[in-house]
Amino acid sequence: MPLPFALNHINLWLLRDEIADDAGVRQGWTIVDCGIADAATRALWEAIFNTQLDGLPVLRVIATHMHPDHIGLAHWLTTRWSRPVHAADSGFDCRLWMSATDYAVAVLGSRADSSMGGDAAADFAARHGLLDAEAVAQIRERASFFASMVPRMPAAYRRLMDGELVPAGSTATPAGRHPWRCIAGYGHAPEHIALYNAALGVLISGDMLLPRISTNISVSHHEPEADPLAMFLASLDRLRELPADTLVLPSHGKPFQGLHARIDQLFAHHADRLAEVMAACRQTPHSAADLLPVLFKRPLDVHQTTFALGEAIAHLNALWHQGQLVRRPDAQGVYRFSPA
Numbered sequence: 001m002p003l004p005f006a007l008n009h010i011n012l013w014l015l016r017d018e019i020a021d022d023a024g025v026r027q028g029w030t031i032v033d034c035g036i037a038d039a040a041t042r043a044l045w046e047a048i049f050n051t052q053l054d055g056l057p058v059l060r061v062i063a064t065h066m067h068p069d070h071i072g073l074a075h076w077l078t079t080r081w082s083r084p085v086h087a088a089d090s091g092f093d094c095r096l097w098m099s100a101t102d103y104a105v106a107v108l109g110s111r112a113d114s115s116m117g118g119d120a121a122a123d124f125a126a127r128h129g130l131l132d133a134e135a136v137a138q139i140r141e142r143a144s145f146f147a148s149m150v151p152r153m154p155a156a157y158r159r160l161m162d163g164e165l166v167p168a169g170s171t172a173t174p175a176g177r178h179p180w181r182c183i184a185g186y187g188h189a190p191e192h193i194a195l196y197n198a199a200l201g202v203l204i205s206g207d208m209l210l211p212r213i214s215t216n217i218s219v220s221h222h223e224p225e226a227d228p229l230a231m232f233l234a235s236l237d238r239l240r241e242l243p244a245d246t247l248v249l250p251s252h253g254k255p256f257q258g259l260h261a262r263i264d265q266l267f268a269h270h271a272d273r274l275a276e277v278m279a280a281c282r283q284t285p286h287s288a289a290d291l292l293p294v295l296f297k298r299p300l301d302v303h304q305t306t307f308a309l310g311e312a313i314a315h316l317n318a319l320w321h322q323g324q325l326v327r328r329p330d331a332q333g334v335y336r337f338s339p340a
């Protein structure tokens, strides 16, 4: 599905499936991840429903995590495929399945008066050295940015947890039915769920393992002392136990094999970044904003600047938690980091 960002697409997955309920075994499909909530994406989904589902319904929606490109249409999709209870029909709930943490954060964010952006985000950015008045004002005005892309969340969901086995697939097809193991991952979203199918040798990696770009690892104003980089690298390490020939289905970019080499690349990438941050802070105390030209050697718009600032803070916080950097507020209250 298309996305209106520099990252211009998201991969969504359709699993041929069956679900047993009060009415017996229903044949149909499971959707993994939703696309953003706009008319163009809804129209593309309708075209897929008309041409690709063999006349069968969608039975459930699994969301890997709460980012708008993954969760935006969850309410629309589950409503579109649920049927109310009638006298002659026990009805059907097309349910959203995801982690409890991400469900809760998405519900909060979908409220227009949410704290996903606004004053707290602007103050946090200023505290980390973003002093450009125009940029800070734009962040202040983006309080409902998340809600604009996730206008509504389903009122009910089903919880997915690390290690849980989710059977999927259809006994009516040659591929059959097999368990998908939930693998929780941290550092990119509150509690991202990747899905691994040992029988098929397939990992639906979501945003935790991408073939070309590195996953966004950011600190936000909600959790200013967080160390998401350490959590992300620990989560990647857990994926090393998967077989070398696993087919990885990422949310962005093409499916690939070779997850161990990709994990090694990502570790090397972040080690390089940490070394650059240390080298800069050794020369003179740096704020996160000071590091943007060091880490991102291209001009950034406001949307990109907030992501980049979050990434810079993630690398600073990692070194701070390791005890390699200390931080002190300067006369303007901006955190500056220097070697411990």
Ligand SMILES: [Zn+2]
Pocket: 065, 067, 188, 189, 207
């Ligand atoms: Zn994401």
